[in-house]
Amino acid sequence: MVSFLIAYASWSGNTEEVAEIVEETLLSEGLDVTVHRIGNGPIPNPRQFDAMIIGSFTWDKGATPDKVKDFVADISYKPENVYVFGTGDTQFGGDELFCHAADKLKRFYESKYEPLKIEQSPRGIQEKKVIEWAKGVHQHWQHLHALKC
Numbered sequence: 057m058v059s060f061l062i063a064y065a066s067w068s069g070n071t072e073e074v075a076e077i078v079e080e081t082l083l084s085e086g087l088d089v090t091v092h093r094i095g096n097g098p099i100p101n102p103r104q105f106d107a108m109i110i111g112s113f114t115w116d117k118g119a120t121p122d123k124v125k126d127f128v129a130d131i132s133y134k135p136e137n138v139y140v141f142g143t144g145d146t147q148f149g150g151d152e153l154f155c156h157a158a159d160k161l162k163r164f165y166e167s168k169y170e171p172l173k174i175e176q177s178p179r180g181i182q183e184k185k186v187i188e189w190a191k192g193v194h195q196h197w198q199h200l201h202a203l204k205c
């Protein structure tokens with residue numbers, strides 16, 4: 057079974073909600089999904105999964121939270137198939153800094169898929185966007201995998 061790791065950091069719950077919707081969507085597509093809250097418990101080994109999805113909120117003028125930086129450093133290599141999502145708020149620096157941590161993670165991991173950016177909580181009108189993105193991630197992975205076979 058294809059296995060995905062979702063590793064996310066959340067302070068006030070928005071990014072956690074996105075992670076939950078992504079998890080539900082991928083489970084409904086028949087994938088094996090493991091969720092890791094960054095900073096809680098032992099760090100999973102991305103090598104044991106077919107792909108990793110990393111989610112983060114953005115802090116202090118476009119900053120990536122220290123927990124997330126530590127997680128990236130602790131993994132100590134760049135997994136190949138990485139997908140990125142983030143939550144943020146445009147009132148903290150407009151479009152330029154909105155979900156900046158997600159942009160930086162995408163660049164770092166050279167993710168081939170556009171990161172998902174959610175303003176605050178995904179529940180309500182943005183939920184559909186999360187579901188579509190998660191389905192798109194699965195399709196993207198399937199496409200890449202088919203090319204490799």
Ligand SMILES: Cc1cc2nc3c(=O)[nH]c(=O)nc-3n(C[C@H](O)[C@H](O)[C@H](O)COP(=O)(O)O)c2cc1C
Nearest residue numbers: 066067068069070071113114118144145148154155
């Ligand atoms: C002090 C502070 C600084 C923030 N800075 C930014 C920022 O630079 N860019 C951004 O998009 N969001 C920023 N935010 C908004 C958070 O990223 C947003 O509320 C996010 O959804 C929180 O995620 P969480 O609920 O998972 O902790 C900031 C929030 C706080 C409280």
